[in-house]
Every structure is written in C-alpha cells, then in structure tokens.
Amino acid sequence: MSNKLTYLDFNEAVNKSLELVTSTTLTQMVPLLESLGKVVAQDIICQKNLPSFNNSAMDGFAFKYEDAGKTLNIKRVIYAGDKDEKVQADLKEGECYKIMTGAQVPSDVDTIVPIENCKDVTKDLVTLPTQIKKGSNLRLKGEEQTKGNILFKKGEVIDSSHITLLASQGIVMVEVFKDISIAVLSTGDELKEPWQTSSEDEIYNCNSYALISLLKEKGFTATYSGVIPDNLQSSKEFISNLKSYDVVITTGGISMGDADFVAQAFLENGLQTAFHGVNVKPGRPIMMGKMGKTTVMSLPGNPLTAMVNMHLFAIPVLKKLQGCQNFYHDIIKATNKKEFKTKQGRVNVVLGLCENGGFKVTRDNKYGSGMITALYESNALLVTNKQTDCIKCNQEVGVIKFNNKLLNKQIDIFN
Numbered sequence: 541m542s543n544k545l546t547y548l549d550f551n552e553a554v555n556k557s558l559e560l561v562t563s564t565t566l567t568q569m570v571p572l573l574e575s576l577g578k579v580v581a582q583d584i585i586c587q588k589n590l591p592s593f594n595n596s597a598m599d600g601f602a603f604k605y606e607d608a609g610k611t612l613n614i615k616r617v618i619y620a621g622d623k624d625e626k627v628q629a630d631l632k633e634g635e636c637y638k639i640m641t642g643a644q645v646p647s648d649v650d651t652i653v654p655i656e657n658c659k660d661v662t663k664d665l666v667t668l669p670t671q672i673k674k675g676s677n678l679r680l681k682g683e684e685q686t687k688g689n690i691l692f693k694k695g696e697v698i699d700s701s702h703i704t705l706l707a708s709q710g711i712v713m714v715e716v717f718k719d720i721s722i723a724v725l726s727t728g729d730e731l732k733e734p735w736q737t738s739s740e741d742e743i744y745n746c747n748s749y750a751l752i753s754l755l756k757e758k759g760f761t762a763t764y765s766g767v768i769p770d771n772l773q774s775s776k777e778f779i780s781n782l783k784s785y786d787v788v789i790t791t792g793g794i795s796m797g798d799a800d801f802v803a804q805a806f807l808e809n810g811l812q813t814a815f816h817g818v819n820v821k822p823g824r825p826i827m828m829g830k831m832g833k834t835t836v837m838s839l840p841g842n843p844l845t846a847m848v849n850m851h852l853f854a855i856p857v858l859k860k861l862q863g864c865q866n867f868y869h870d871i872i873k874a875t876n877k878k879e880f881k882t883k884q885g886r887v888n889v890v891l892g893l894c895e896n897g898g899f900k901v902t903r904d905n906k907y908g909s910g911m912i913t914a915l916y917e918s919n920a921l922l923v924t925n926k927q928t929d930c931i932k933c934n935q936e937v938g939v940i941k942f943n944n945k946l947l948n949k950q951i952d953i954f955n
C-alpha cells in the first residue's frame with residue numbers, strides 16, 4: 541500500500557473493481573439438474589404452450605354456462621391423461637361431463653364447478669349451482685405462456701423456479717456459462733492448516749476455508765492453492781504459477797508490515813493495479829488489479845475483514861465475470877434496534893443481525909477486525925456514508941443481507 545496513505549473513495553473502488561472484468565463468453569451444455577446455480581447463456585424461449593391444452597382446475601363437472609342451476613345427466617368421466625375420443629365434444633342437450641383436475645376439457649363446455657358445490661350428485665345425475673361465473677375453473681391453453689415468449693433471460697442464475705420452467709418445456713440440456721476458475725490463497729508464516737498441529741505461537745488458516753465455502757454458497761467453485769511464503773522471491777515464484785486462473789484471491793500480506801510482500805510479488809508478475817487502499821473500515825488495505833488475463837483480488841488478512849470484503853467487493857465482480865446480469869448489491873429496509881456510533885470521514889461497514897424487520901448491531905459495533913465470532917453472530921452488513929457518526933434507535937436503515945439477491949442496477953447502499 542502506498543506510504544502516502546491515500547485511500548480511494550468507496551464508490552470509485554466499487555466501480556473500478558467492476559470495470560476490471562467483462563462477462564465470460566465460454567459456455568457448456570449441462571444436464572438439467574446440474575444447471576442449478578449456474579448462469580444461463582442464452583434466452584430460454586417457450587416451446588410448448590403453458591398449459592398446452594384447455595384443462596380443468598378442479599375435480600367436478602364441466603358444462604355449458606347456460607345450463608347453470610339445472611339438473612344434468614353425466615355423459616362420462618374424463619380423467620387427466622385421457623385423449624382422442626375420450627375428450628371429444630359430444631354433449632347432447634341436458635348433459636355434462638364429470639371431470640378430474642388436469643383433465644382435458646372438451647370444446648363444447650366452457651365452465652367447471654367443483655363437485656362439493658353441486659347438489660344431489662349420483663352416478664348419473666348432478667344438480668348444478670346457479671351462482672357461478674362463466675369460465676370458472678377452466679385453465680386455457682397458452683394462458684400462462686405461449687410459444688415464442690421469453691421464459692427467462694440470458695444471465696439469470698438458475699434456481700428451482702427456472703428448473704421447473706425448463707422441465708415444463710422438456711428441456712434436458714441447458715447452455716450455461718462455463719465456471720470461471722478461481723484460486724484461493726493465504727499468506728503468512730504464522731499459519732498452520734486445520735489438519736496440522738498448531739502451537740500457542742501459531743494460528744490456523746481459517747481464511748482460505750471461509751472464502752472457498754462462501755464462494756461455494758454463491759455458486760462458484762474455487763481451488764485452494766496453498767500459503768504464499770512470507771518472502772518476496774518465493775512469493776514471486778509462487779504467484780507466477782497462478783496465471784492460468786481467471787481469478788486469484790489472496791488474504792493477508794498487503795498492509796504496511798515488513799513481511800507484507802504480496803503487492804510487490806504481484807507487481808513483479810506484471811500486475812496492473814486498479815487500486816490499493818480504500819477509505820473503508822474494515823477493509824482499508826484491499827487491492828485489486830489485473831495480471832495479464834487474471835483478475836487479482838488481494839484482501840486483508842484479518843478474517844472478519846477478508847469476509848466483509850468478499851461480500852462487498854469480490855462477489856459482485858465474480859458474478860459479472862461469470863456472466864450474471866445482476867451484480868449490484870440490493871438493500872432491505874429495517875428498523876435499527878439499538879443506537880450505535882460510527883466514525884466520520886470514512887465509509888463504515890457494520891455487522892448486524894437482520895430479522896423480523898429489525899437490524900441489531902453486532903456487539904454494539906465494538907468488535908475487532910481480527911475476530912471470527914462477530915461474523916458468525918451476524919447475517920447482514922450496514923454501510924454508512926462518510927458523514928454518518930451515529931445510527932439512532934428506530935431509524936430506518938438499508939442493509940445488505942449476506943444472502944441478498946443481487947440487482948441489475950446500482951442503487952444507493954449508504955446509511
């Protein structure tokens with residue numbers, strides 16, 4: 541980080557980070573269920589009307605509207621799946637069909653009444669109610685979607701509702717954007733892996749596992765690539781082997797310390813720095829840039845800071861790169877439950893618990909960036925602007941929940 545301690549404006553950093561990437565163009569075909577969580581690479585067009593034939597919404601009787609209130613003979617029973625002569629229009633005067641939910645409705649009837657609303661129902665006869673609306677309980681061919689409509693658009697992340705639509709169209713292979721490749725690394729000689737023994741003088745590497753699992757939660761696959769050594773020459777060699785990845789994400793070693801070699805090692809590998817240092821707490825030392833085609837995101841080592849930076853800065857960039865149309869943070873409105881102070885002159889990112897319409901700041905906003913449990917106790921971030929020094933009790937705030945869906949336009953996220 542520059543010794544002059546000039547920190548980039550928060551919004552400028554967000555925009556610069558998003559400008560670093562454009563959507564991947566590589567696609568692949570995947571089977572229907574494997575498309576879950578992936579980004580669809582072309583508009584999905586309706587190929588089969590929804591519904592594809594007029595059908596009944598109820599178990600009951602199908603009749604001509606003018607026969608409402610009359611006692612009619614039951615011509616036959618029509619079941620879901622019946623076709624051809626079983627659904628032909630052949631009613632005579634004084635007749636109706638008994639019909640089951642989902643069954644095809646013959647063309648000579650226009651209204652359906654549920655069985656429990658009828659009187660004197662026998663095997664052969666039924667008395668229809670007088671009060672019924674024409675067209676009731678009749679689901680018309682194509683009323684939901686017609687052939688040629690766009691069902692959903694390129695760039696949407698496929699969830700269970702998309703899978704429902706795809707299956708309804710008989711689509712079994714889906715063209716999605718190929719997963720971008722992401723390497724996750726840590727730095728620091730003090731680190732031990734969770735499966736190793738760590739003495740009192742050492743700490744476990746939790747950042748890499750935190751990042752990889754967050755990425756998985758957000759639909760990405762990341763490769764753990766180890767710990768960058770705390771010396772420039774080895775760091776440089778280590779980083780030179782990462783150039784085939786679309787994205788490299790590191791934590792630690794980017795502040796002012798004598799062992800903070802990460803930025804220099806990337807620079808010596810051709811990094812074009814977009815920014816290094818942002819006027820935000822936590823997360824001030826964050827660095828982003830491009831090393832050839834590889835997008836580099838170097839996050840501070842403090843675990844809480846690294847994860848906050850992932851949510852705020854990294855995930856939107858990765859979503860854009862992965863081909864998503866929506867990559868801007870959304871906020872939800874909540875009532876602040878407990879007053880807390882923030883520092884003026886910088887953007888503050890505050891952890892809290894957002895539930896039942898309320899936001900409650902974590903640990904009175906007195907936790908440290910090195911803490912791990914504060915994140916566990918929270919499910920949302922509140923971002924202040926530079927002028928804010930206090931968020932009052934009962935004040936309406938806008939918060940970013942960790943599992944918020946992203947938007948296709950930038951909105952004001954500040955409080």
Ligand SMILES: Nc1nc2c(c(=O)[nH]1)N[C@H]1C(S)=C(S)[C@@H](COP(=O)(O)OP(=O)(O)OC[C@H]3O[C@@H](n4cnc5c(N)ncnc54)[C@H](O)[C@@H]3O)O[C@H]1N2
Pocket residue numbers: 726727728730731743744745746747748791792793794795796797800822823824825839840841842843845909910
């Ligand atoms: N003189 C200054 N010192 C610091 C500044 C500053 O502006 N001037 N900024 C502070 C801020 S803010 C932060 S955040 C940290 C970030 O420093 P680094 O990115 O260089 O991170 P490290 O020093 O390597 O580590 C910080 C902290 O996190 C622990 N750590 C690192 N990696 C892991 C990991 N994989 N798993 C668990 N814990 C990890 C590490 O042991 C340190 O305790 O710098 C301040 N200093």
Ligand code: MOO
Pocket residue numbers: 820821822823824825840842845909910
């Ligand atoms: O980013 Mo540091 O405090 O911002 O922990």
